Amino acid sequence: MTHPYDVDVAIIGYGPSGVAAANTLGARGVSFTAFERDRDIYPRARAVTVNDWTMRIFQSFGADEAVKRDMDVMRALRWITYAGEELYRVDFPPSTLGGNARFYTIYQPLMEATLREHAERHTGGSVRYGTEVVGVEQDADGVTVTARDLTTGRTTTTRARYALACDGGSSPTRELLGVQLDGDTLDVTWVVIDTYVKRWWPDRNLLTFWSDRDRPVVDIALARGHHRWEIPLRPEESRADFAAPGQIWPLLKAMGVSEDDVEIHQHAFYKHHLRTADRWRVGRVFLVGDAAHLMPPWAGSGMQSGIRDAFDISWKLTYVLDGRMPDAFLDTYETERRPNVALYTSLSDQLGKIVRLELSEEEMSELTAPPVAGEPAAEPPLIRR
Numbered sequence: 335m336t337h338p339y340d341v342d343v344a345i346i347g348y349g350p351s352g353v354a355a356a357n358t359l360g361a362r363g364v365s366f367t368a369f370e371r372d373r374d375i376y377p378r379a380r381a382v383t384v385n386d387w388t389m390r391i392f393q394s395f396g397a398d399e400a401v402k403r404d405m406d407v408m409r410a411l412r413w414i415t416y417a418g419e420e421l422y423r424v425d426f427p428p429s430t431l432g433g434n435a436r437f438y439t440i441y442q443p444l445m446e447a448t449l450r451e452h453a454e455r456h457t458g459g460s461v462r463y464g465t466e467v468v469g470v471e472q473d474a475d476g477v478t479v480t481a482r483d484l485t486t487g488r489t490t491t492t493r494a495r496y497a498l499a500c501d502g503g504s505s506p507t508r509e510l511l512g513v514q515l516d517g518d519t520l521d522v523t524w525v526v527i528d529t530y531v532k533r534w535w536p537d538r539n540l541l542t543f544w545s546d547r548d549r550p551v552v553d554i555a556l557a558r559g560h561h562r563w564e565i566p567l568r569p570e571e572s573r574a575d576f577a578a579p580g581q582i583w584p585l586l587k588a589m590g591v592s593e594d595d596v597e598i599h600q601h602a603f604y605k606h607h608l609r610t611a612d613r614w615r616v617g618r619v620f621l622v623g624d625a626a627h628l629m630p631p632w633a634g635s636g637m638q639s640g641i642r643d644a645f646d647i648s649w650k651l652t653y654v655l656d657g658r659m660p661d662a663f664l665d666t667y668e669t670e671r672r673p674n675v676a677l678y679t680s681l682s683d684q685l686g687k688i689v690r691l692e693l694s695e696e697e698m699s700e701l702t703a704p705p706v707a708g709e710p711a712a713e714p715p716l717i718r719r
């Protein structure tokens with residue numbers, strides 16, 4: 335008798351969330367096919383950091399040492415004005431989760447490449463690059479994914495028990511399922527400038543938020559000699575004003591950075607979103623990562639939340655697929671992950687307010703008050719609910 339399923343799990347989209355799901359499922363012997371529209375890894379450095387919890391997830395499928403080779407330990411964060419006043423600083427304590435640092439800087443394309451290589455070597459799953467998912471249909475027993483090979487135009491169907499939509503912020507699967515993406519998009523365009531470092535400068539590896547109402551700037555050392563600046567455009571400025579690399583230099587020069595310090599690698603524009611899908615599960619299909627939620631980058635948690643989603647739903651799927659838990663167990667995916675994502679979305683929003691100097695004097699003085707000797711330091715206001 336022909337088995338009605340081609341595979342246990344179909345993974346739609348193979349960015350950080352998809353590859354984390356593949357590794358987690360594969361390490362537990364679950365079969366999967368991943369579909370990825372692009373042939374190559376998205377070339378832009380987007381996420382800049384991972385923490386020790388994310389490293390624990392990588393460790394769970396044996397990829398932590400390999401990804402660490404392309405990471406640098408992050409020392410501290412500081413919020414500072416152009417006049418040199420340090421408003422707030424977070425020095426990272428050692429991790430309590432084993433041998434890892436608390437935070438690392440990464441270079442996202444390199445990290446993704448290592449995770450893909452790990453999945454290829456250590457799982458039995460397959461990945462179909464250059465293949466776009468164009469249909470997702472389901473019934474009581476499974477999901478049928480229709481995909482088109484973008485080179486040949488050939489369309490195939492794959493029958494899976496469950497599917498994970500890891501297809502990013504504009505998730506076509508979310509659209510196909512009729513799921514709403516609730517929330518807001520902030521009306522400020524940011525230019526993100528990625529550079530290669532030619533010569534080191536003092537404190538380059540301190541993640542610095544230049545805090546200012548008019549021109550707040552994020553200044554981040556990425557791993558492997560990359561450096562990034564993120565700068566919001568003023569209301570009178572447009573993307574067209576900064577289309578060519580030559581038009582970007584005045585922004586960097588205003589920060590005291592010259593052609594002797596860095597070479598511009600690429601730049602891109604983006605807006606911040608605070609959005610969440612109204613449902614993360616539709617029958618046998620689960621939304622994962624940016625497909626389920628989008629947040630500003632201030633807490634460095636967009637990609638990491640997606641990796642946590644992928645880990646959560648994937649280990650739960652293994653329990654349901656081998657009969658240890660009923661299908662209803664999978665409902666705990668959204669119950670557990672949604673509040674955590676909401677916390678980080680709200681934290682990101684508040685951290686953004688420090689950079690734009692939008693905290694009141696009272697909030698700011700609470701933030702900067704030195705701890706009283708003998709008493710534990712007050713909880714930073716930015717994580718008060």
Ligand SMILES: Cc1cc2nc3c(=O)[nH]c(=O)nc-3n(C[C@H](O)[C@H](O)[C@H](O)COP(=O)(O)OP(=O)(O)OC[C@H]3O[C@@H](n4cnc5c(N)ncnc54)[C@H](O)[C@@H]3O)c2cc1C
Pocket residue numbers: 346347348349350351352369370371372376379380381382383465466467468500501502503505506507526604622623624625631633634635636637638639640
């Ligand atoms: C400028 C910028 C800065 C950021 N900074 C940070 C940060 O500091 N920290 C942080 O944690 N996060 C940050 N992020 C967010 C982070 O990059 C994303 O959260 C992360 O990449 C999301 O991973 P994902 O796998 O869910 O989605 P994606 O990375 O978007 O991957 C989705 C994949 O699905 C594929 N796909 C889409 N549709 C289909 C289809 N129909 N068929 C097949 N494949 C499909 C796409 O080609 C893509 O490869 C930033 C994002 C941007 C844009």
